[in-house]
Amino acid sequence: MKKQVRAIQYGIGPIGASILKLMREKEAIEIIGAIDTDPAKIGKDLGEVVGAPDAPWGIKVSGDAAGTLEQSADVVMHTTSSSLPKVMDQLIAAMEVGSCVVSTCEELSYPFRTHPELAAQLDKCAKDNGVALVGTGVNPGFVMDKLVITLAAVSQRIDHAKALRVVDASKRRLPLQKKIGAGLSVEEFRGKVKEGTIKHVGLPESVAMVADSLGLRVDQITETIDPKVATERVQTEFLTVEPGQAAGVHQIARGLSDGKELIYMELQMYVGAKDPADTVELTGHPTISLVIPGGSHGDIATASVAVNSIPSILEAPSGLRTSRDLPIGFFPPKGYR
């Protein structure tokens, strides 16, 4: 890794802001630019936009993506959308000026089954420009895939893999509580699932990554989204959920082989969750499990995983990489070296 990493932030929503504040703490990183489309942010000081205690930073938010990317950062931190088709042009523009990309676009985390043509196009573009890109975060990117694959290192035979993530959304930001449908009636919830506005993106990507990494021959991936219905009143800083209302999402993805389940992934993200935790279980020889009591905090962890991926993406062979390929670790903090 180079001693000084020049970074551009592409997208300054909550995750982008969190990544920026974390990058600011790393002595080895120099933030050289930031891009957003929001007129309320463009032209403002970046430190002020993200609410940093040490604002102003002396860097203005730009609405001109091409002009900002032109500085050819070592790495572009990309946090604009979950949808790969929507961000193709952005990723390609970053790579064409010679920048590596770390993106939190969930569909980029393992796009080989759902978007094989786009994956091939990105891989070619990366190789043509001698750079690497990766889609990562806490989920997909860590708890339901990287951690499963890492635990598999102690396995001799794996018959079934399971990951369960239970998140208590009570203390999370309002947009997230709304995004998971907390406080809606079950009917409203189902309506929003139908129109595609309630959904955690990335479970099928994690299933595919785990299947390919563990040699489990999955020929079908299914996914269901249901409301987690409140059984008692839940009050958060922002809203109240009555018994019978949706408290959040309950998603299950399965990897099947000839109809037989080989992989099971379950995400419960709701306000008032009793025992939040991340759990991995591998059935085989030996059968082994792993628990992160309390679970990894979504927003903090996604920013962490993205920033901590910088050293390995800069050292990776050019092309489209996944969290599976990268030996993720920790980005040396301020004061180191």
Added chain:
Amino acid sequence: MKKQVRAIQYGIGPIGASILKLMREKEAIEIIGAIDTDPAKIGKDLGEVVGAPDAPWGIKVSGDAAGTLEQSADVVMHTTSSSLPKVMDQLIAAMEVGSCVVSTCEELSYPFRTHPELAAQLDKCAKDNGVALVGTGVNPGFVMDKLVITLAAVSQRIDHAKALRVVDASKRRLPLQKKIGAGLSVEEFRGKVKEGTIKHVGLPESVAMVADSLGLRVDQITETIDPKVATERVQTEFLTVEPGQAAGVHQIARGLSDGKELIYMELQMYVGAKDPADTVELTGHPTISLVIPGGSHGDIATASVAVNSIPSILEAPSGLRTSRDLPIGFFPPKGYR
């Protein structure tokens, strides 16, 4: 990874035998030779020596290391000693004929502090011959280092790292129960520690790997070895430990900075252990922990980690690698591809 991996086993003790049986199950691996110095094994069928149910394998154990290595396997699986100085010639001989090496030599897992000259010599030899080598296993190589570093991916700031491994040796093989001093008087135990025959090798290596990976500026590494004294009678298949006798080892290694503890690693390996588990705790932002209830089984897991490291060592850039650098996963089982 090549579809067919030609492998040679160097050392056929319990771990070597376990690695051989596991490799035998992998369709992509062809075992082309095996080396040992034990006259009781030389010339015998390898499958019979390791007690494989599908013996004979049609491969004879050889006492001629140079002649066997000459076949230039893709990878040499090396399991002869914990001591790096003792195995230097073996590792170099394997690399000089163009083979990558996966070794369970504990001191090879992270030799940069304890044996910097030997590390540099191995790195140069590997690069000169276009191959890669790694020292790995369950501990060092996984629970107290790789897993700690992997969990650190969700961290924004780390102030302290802790790993605790509690192993119940009751169901392990007799040589292991003897090696940890089970059934000795406390005095006998301390005598054997002094003469260097009771010791789990690798804790300082794990401390060093974690320190460098997490940016914790450790300037001193300490280690203590004490008996875990039985408080009640413990009976195993092989021996009996009376109250007051040593039931096994209790080792603690610390990484200090100006006398302040930044890293704490504790290994309890004894017969009759009540709550075996592997636990990692990172204190910082956020503070997060991870538990493998029951712990990862030493012998099974070391063979697993070694064999599962084959794909990544074959794909690694040439040189001396560590488990920190390698994206470890799972070696596709028989029948896959």
